[in-house]
Amino acid sequence: MCLLVGCRDQAVGTPWPDGGVAPDAEGLLDALPPDATDADADAASCGGGLQGGAPWPAFQRCSTRVGRSPFTSAQTDHLSWRYATTGVVVGSPAVARDGTIYVGGHLGLLQAINPDGSPKWSVDVGPYMLDTPLIGADGTVYVRTQGGSLHAVNPDGQLVWARSYDWVSESSPVIGPTGSIYFATRFDLGDGQVTGGLTSVSSSGDENWSLDFADTLSHTPAVDSQGVVYLGLSSEDWSQGELLAVRPDGDLEWTFPTTYGAGCPSVGVDGSIYIGTGNPYASELGGILYVVSPDGTEQHLTFMDVVLLKCPTQGLDGVLLFTSGNQTIAVTPDGTTKWIFETGEWSTYPIVGADGTVYFGSDDHSVYALGPDGTLQWSYATGAEVAYPAIGAEGVLLVPSYDGYLYAFGP
Numbered sequence: 204m205c206l207l208v209g210c211r212d213q214a215v216g217t218p219w220p221d222g223g224v225a226p227d228a229e230g231l232l233d234a235l236p237p238d239a240t241d242a243d244a245d246a247a248s249c250g251g252g253l254q255g256g257a258p259w260p261a262f263q264r265c266s267t268r269v270g271r272s273p274f275t276s277a278q279t280d281h282l283s284w285r286y287a288t289t290g291v292v293v294g295s296p297a298v299a300r301d302g303t304i305y306v307g308g309h310l311g312l313l314q315a316i317n318p319d320g321s322p323k324w325s326v327d328v329g330p331y332m333l334d335t336p337l338i339g340a341d342g343t344v345y346v347r348t349q350g351g352s353l354h355a356v357n358p359d360g361q362l363v364w365a366r367s368y369d370w371v372s373e374s375s376p377v378i379g380p381t382g383s384i385y386f387a388t389r390f391d392l393g394d395g396q397v398t399g400g401l402t403s404v405s406s407s408g409d410e411n412w413s414l415d416f417a418d419t420l421s422h423t424p425a426v427d428s429q430g431v432v433y434l435g436l437s438s439e440d441w442s443q444g445e446l447l448a449v450r451p452d453g454d455l456e457w458t459f460p461t462t463y464g465a466g467c468p469s470v471g472v473d474g475s476i477y478i479g480t481g482n483p484y485a486s487e488l489g490g491i492l493y494v495v496s497p498d499g500t501e502q503h504l505t506f507m508d509v510v511l512l513k514c515p516t517q518g519l520d521g522v523l524l525f526t527s528g529n530q531t532i533a534v535t536p537d538g539t540t541k542w543i544f545e546t547g548e549w550s551t552y553p554i555v556g557a558d559g560t561v562y563f564g565s566d567d568h569s570v571y572a573l574g575p576d577g578t579l580q581w582s583y584a585t586g587a588e589v590a591y592p593a594i595g596a597e598g599v600l601l602v603p604s605y606d607g608y609l610y611a612f613g614p
Contacts, residue, residue: 250426250470251380252340259298259593259601260338262375263514263552266426267470270516270524274598276556277572277613280581283599284320284611292603294335294375295591299342299358302596306609307332307346313356318596320611324360328352334375335591337384339406345384347376353384353408366408374423374467379430379451382406387421387434388413401434401449412453423467423514425476427497431456433476435512437464441482446495457499462491466512475502477523479511486510492523492534505538513552519559519575526550531563533577542577551591562600564589570602570610585610 250266263270290308297305302318311329313336316322331349338344342358353376355363374387388400399421403411422435430451437444444465448456463480470476474497481490490511494502509527516524521536529548533541547567554562559575566588572580586606593601598614 250378250428251430252378252382252426254300254338254340254342256300257298257338258300258302258595259296261297261377262295262335262337262423262591263469263516263554264593266377266379267428268377268423268425268467268514269469269471270514270552271518271555271557272594272598273557274594275558275614276560276562276594276598277600278560278580280572280583280612282583282610282612286316286320286322286609286611288603288607288609289314289325291590291605291607292609293333293590295593296595296601296603296609297336297338297344298593298595298601299338299344301358303358304595304601304609305336305338305344306603307334307336311348313344313346313354315360316609318599320609326356326360326362328354328356328362328365335593337376337378339378339382343406345376345378347386353404355406355408364408366404368402368404368410374421377424377426377432379426379432380428381430381451383411383430383451385424385426385432387424388415389421399436401432401447403432403451403453414449414453414455420464422465422512425468425470425514427470427474431497433468433470433478435461435465435468435478437466441484444480446476446478446493448497448499459493459495459499459501461493463488463510464512467514469515469517471517477515477517479507479513479515479525481510481512481527483510483512486528490527492525492538503538505534507532507534507540516553516555516561518555518561522575524553524555524561526552526563529565531561531571531573533561544571544573544577544579546571551589554592554594556594556598562592562594562602564592564602564604568604568606570600570612572600583610583612 253260290310304316314325399419400415402413424434432449441464444461446459468478476495492505546565551564561573585604588605590603600612602610
């Protein structure tokens, strides 16, 4: 049974490609002009639309949601500085090309911090900000607030515009190569009924188009270098799902049905889409890791013992990294579980430095650094649960904590 259209028989295809993230991937940068800069190439390899040369301009760094930095990050638990944020920071920091760090918190302030940890400016965009700021190609910072509002702020802290919509976003925004911004959305149908959807707005805040999918839940989207948006859907009972490919104009390219609800996708350098599934109400059933080709055909699937609904992070040598509950899991290109590392009751999305070091936070108040083989390199205890980390200028590891501080480690 399909949630939308395009049901097909599912068959196991070829093994996973030996993918990863490579800034010089064959074919990916062919469309760049001859005078393109390294910053242009970096932005293109990240899916386009983001500020070129920015160390961490979006959630999971790229529109493709790869979660991997070109910088080697903190090798020890040496604390470079600690910044007292105004309000608890729930999403990860975003970092601009000039090293400016942007964070949003539950008190509604977008805060800009200099690379040395000193305050730069702040602007009230309230109410509650739940996720990661987004830095567009021209340096404009976009932030979503609770209740369906989107704000655009100049790099100097001046509010450019603010728009309210008749939908509620369920995710950090993602930007496409043309500057269009996409959200997984939730529409209130009344009488306690809601439905999932996908909405596109322009860089000036005007709504381009909006899709809604009856009786579904939608999750954080990803965008590839061609502007195709990938969105995971799940039925209300999580028993089934779909991966959708949507063109920049809002037309549906294809759908791929999944067993159990589909989570957050990420896109490999060769265009392959990685997505996990699961049913959080029946976690004993485990989940499935799918690898899907850009044309919507299945390459490979792997049955897992855990629910897999968070974006896969792409490590070295094609290894994919997930978190599920208190486990951080590394899976090799042939579908073999390489290692599992357990912490408290839950862990954040993992991110990866250029040398393969894996970083994540946990509800046990600590930030962890693991080697590519899953061995603990170091950990650091903060005063409360740890939110989503990011890797900033020169490889500085930036870690927000619910104790009200942003911690900077290394490089």
